[in-house]
Amino acid sequence: MSKIVTDILLTKDPLSMNNVISKISHPACGGLSIFVGTTRNHHDGKKVVKLEYECYSKMAKKQIQLICDDTRSKWPDVQNIAVHHRLGHVPVMDMSVIIGISSPHREDAISASKHCIEKLKANVPIWKREIYEDGSEEWQENKECDFGKT
Amino acid sequence: MSKIVTDILLTKDPLSMNNVISKISHPACGGLSIFVGTTRNHHDGKKVVKLEYECYSKMAKKQIQLICDDTRSKWPDVQNIAVHHRLGHVPVMDMSVIIGISSPHREDAISASKHCIEKLKANVPIWKREIYEDGSEEWQENKECDFGKT
Numbered sequence: 001m002s003k004i005v006t007d008i009l010l011t012k013d014p015l016s017m018n019n020v021i022s023k024i025s026h027p028a029c030g031g032l033s034i035f036v037g038t039t040r041n042h043h044d045g046k047k048v049v050k051l052e053y054e055c056y057s058k059m060a061k062k063q064i065q066l067i068c069d070d071t072r073s074k075w076p077d078v079q080n081i082a083v084h085h086r087l088g089h090v091p092v093m094d095m096s097v098i099i100g101i102s103s104p105h106r107e108d109a110i111s112a113s114k115h116c117i118e119k120l121k122a123n124v125p126i127w128k129r130e131i132y133e134d135g136s137e138e139w140q141e142n143k144e145c146d147f148g149k150t
Numbered sequence: 151m152s153k154i155v156t157d158i159l160l161t162k163d164p165l166s167m168n169n170v171i172s173k174i175s176h177p178a179c180g181g182l183s184i185f186v187g188t189t190r191n192h193h194d195g196k197k198v199v200k201l202e203y204e205c206y207s208k209m210a211k212k213q214i215q216l217i218c219d220d221t222r223s224k225w226p227d228v229q230n231i232a233v234h235h236r237l238g239h240v241p242v243m244d245m246s247v248i249i250g251i252s253s254p255h256r257e258d259a260i261s262a263s264k265h266c267i268e269k270l271k272a273n274v275p276i277w278k279r280e281i282y283e284d285g286s287e288e289w290q291e292n293k294e295c296d297f298g299k300t
Contacts, residue, residue, distance in 0.1 A: 017167055027191040027242050036182040038175065040254065092177050104190065110264050117256065 002028070005080040006068045010057050012088040020100040024080040031106030033113040037097040039090050043140075047133035050091045055126040060085075067119040071101075075112040078103045083116065085126060118144075152178070155230040156218045160207050162238040170250040174230040181256030183263040187247040189240050193290075197283035200241045205276040210235070217269040221251075225262040228253045233266065235276060268294075 007023045017036075024032055039051045068081050082100040090096045099116045103109040121144040131137045157173045167186075174182055189201045218231045232250040240246045249266045253259040271294040281287045 017171060021167060021186075025188065025243055030188055030190040032184075032186040032188060034182075034184040034186065035256065035260065036171075036184065037256065038180055038182060040180040041177040093175055106185065106187065106267065110185065110267075114260050117260075 002026070004072075004078075005082075006065070007080070007082040007084075008061055008064050008068070009082075009084040010055065010060060010087055011084070012086070015084050015086050015095040015098050017095070017098060020082045020084060020098045023082040024100040024102040026079045026102050029079050029102040029104055029109075031104075031109040032100060032102045033106070033109035034098065034100045035113050035117045036095050037117075038095055039092045041092045043130055046130070048092065048130050049133050050089050050131050051096065052089050052129040052131060052137075053085070053087045053096060053126055054129070055085075055087060055124075057087075060124050060126055063124045064120065067116055067123060070119065071112050071116050074115065075103065075108045077105070077108045078112050081112075081116070083120065087126075089131075152176070154222075154228075155232075156215070157230070157232040157234075158211055158214050158218070159232075159234040160205065160210060160237055161234070162236070165234050165236050165245040165248050167245075167248060170232045170234055170248045173232040174250040174252040176229045176252050179229050179252040179254055179259075181254075181259040182250060182252045183256070183259035184248065184250045185263050185267045186245050187267075188245055189242045191242045193280055196280070198242065198280050199283050200239050200281050201246065202239050202279040202281065202287075203235070203237045203246060203276055204279070205235075205237060205274075207237075210274050210276055213274045214270065217266055217273060220269065221262050221266050224265065225253065225258045227255070227258045228262050231262075231266070233270065237276075239281075 079102045084098045101113045128140045229252045234248045251263045278290045
């Protein structure tokens, strides 16, 4: 199999699905599995207008790389992985995260991308603030995140 | 929840990921799960240059609609579903099928899109011909497809 690509991007710019597709597409692969997280317009009965994401980039990238390595160890046929996360303000319906994985057969791509998004939520220290229609805002604890917990 | 969208497309034109994203995106949804099938450059040791897909469109669309209905009955929180399948010649790396599903929470979108592609392979009568580098070609039985079997 040709050289594998692991493409990790943290950016304040809008995410590009075409960029992810171009990074993961590969002539030996028959399946791409992609998960996209987007900003919802409500949470716990409050109207959300946008989210704000912050992180310590160096640590977040290191954690994401570990997740990609772990994914490859579990699904060795995986070809390319792209994990793109937006930082800063993300309005309703905009994409905050795209995870894209290619593999020769679809089953591996689907299982691996599911694993990746679950691990990303659980292990990567990216914090989220909700900004509401009434002007108030609130940092949201990521209930799934174990990072830093003893 | 606002009006749901089920968008089924069979076309000889190249598929558009941006079209799928625009069909399934929804302000109440936090997760989009997308599967893409692409043409691989090899099969059983032979070099493939392109695939050709054929179907009886009316029957294929009916079967895809049944799969979408079944998916919604299993994951009632699913918002929008797009199933776009290309027909005719599909060169290596081009997309033959895109399945995109949105839902408020990611788990439903991921499980539902996996279900959809498995059912599509098993139940939709779309036939595939492989065209090889040496000029030969071969219809491929879809081993997963039960359509028409007694």
